[in-house]
Amino acid sequence: MQEPVVMKPIGVVHNSVKEPRREGWESLESTIVVEDRRASALDGLDAFSHIFVIYWMHRVSEEPRETTTHVHPRGDTRIPLQGVFATRSPVRPNPIGLRVVALLERRGNVLRVRGLDAIDGTPVLDLKPYLYHSDGVPDSTVADWIQDAAKDRSRPPSDERQRPES
């Protein structure tokens, strides 16, 4: 049993989405308000077109996180059950959200981004520059159920993002 890890959020997400949802994040603009005292730690970030936002999916309660080992991706029972680590489901032991977003603007301690899949009020844990050199793996391959979903336009091949707690 390893020691717990304690983190302090460094900022918070603001946008128009008040409840978890599965889709519709691509064109959404959000602001990330970083703590005032950490504003200068953003210096230079806006030299990158894209960044990773690492956040905490605070609406996922602890009980299902501890007991759920398998889920149907996107809640779609036509897709066989998968271990939670094989999915992007928020119901996982540590509901860490991870998303590459377009960085539109930085003003002081405030970032404006597009495509973040986090609801209003989400705590932000870290921000990192996106480096395609190491973060882009074009020859990577995915599970068949992702490819099958990609062929079906009614089920976009995006990852699960924040879904409603159920």
Place this chain on the structure above:
Amino acid sequence: MQEPVVMKPIGVVHNSVKEPRREGWESLESTIVVEDRRASALDGLDAFSHIFVIYWMHRVSEEPRETTTHVHPRGDTRIPLQGVFATRSPVRPNPIGLRVVALLERRGNVLRVRGLDAIDGTPVLDLKPYLYHSDGVPDSTVADWIQDAAKDRSRPPSDERQRPES
């Protein structure tokens, strides 16, 4: 001031690297030993060629994390100071490590991976399938100092990864 976030590590890294270093991770093989009780949550992960490993850089002590706002990337004083969020420096408020790795094998609760930039004993917080559809952004652009470094073969364009605490 937001509430602290508490996470329980889900596993631990084992490899031959006992001390933080800047480079030489690409071909390194590591195992990730996931807690026994969470083994089944890995079901289906090995259908993906690559995964994100999210880990905790436990060797970075708290004081420099709280007080350091700027660093020279890769400790190279020829590169102008950057805000820590504009770098992959481990010295950041929450030293979360993030790396795309090749998943070579899964046996029960043990994963064998290549390219993880974490030292032996590092706590693992989460594992996610890598989805190029959303995680690969080929038209992303980076800061000039990254591009300049890429031109100089003595300074590889990789991100900083775990560096020695100083």
